[in-house]
Amino acid sequence: MATILLSAAGAAIGGSFGGTVLGLSGAVIGRAVGATLGRVIDQKIMGAGSDAVEMGRVDRFRVMGASEGAGVAHVWGRARISGQVIWASRFKEVATTSGGGKGAPPEPKTTRYSYTVSLAVGLCEGIVQKVGRVWADGQEINPDSLNLRVYKGG
The missing domain is CATH 1.20.860 (Alpha-t-alpha)
Incomplete structure (x- = not known):
């Protein structure tokens, strides 16, 4: 004013x-x-501008089932199954900050968070020929985009 x-x-x-x-x-x-x-x-x-913006920060992680004594699936042919987490590392949080500083107009300071985790997932009993498709939260993920190793169980 x-x-x-x-x-x-x-x-x-x-x-x-x-x-x-x-x-x-x-x-x-x-x-x-x-x-x-x-x-x-x-x-x-x-004041000089808006507060910093944080995007993508997760308060709580939910991983697929990891219950002791759960049944192990038997699969003949091809089927979509969920696995059991048998080992998991701690989540690693990476924060990337951008914006702020001088400019016309100055951009707000933005912090984006991303996460990585290593998992071992038991799928079924017996030998697995291949893992064809991977799903997360109802969305199909290209297995080539993951650092994925399949132990066939032989």
Whole structure:
């Protein structure tokens, strides 16, 4: 608000002096000086910008079943089955921060989180020929995009 008021006051004061400097009228110079002072006041009162933004942070992880004494599936042919987690490492959180700093207009500071984990998943009893498709949260994932090793159980 101070930016608007002081730029108008600066234009009025600069226009009253009249004349030009380097091709700029006194009103234009007064408006620029008033707007600059008003911006400084506005930033002191309201702060420099928005708060930092955090994206993708997970509060709680849910992994597929990992219960002791659960039955082991028998599969003949091809079937979609869920496995049992038999080993898991701790989740590793990676935070990447971008934005902030100076610019026109300045971007808010953004922190994105990503996670990695190593798992051993038991699928079924016997020898497995191959793992054809991988699903996570109802979405199919390309197995080639994963660091995936299949132990066929022989």
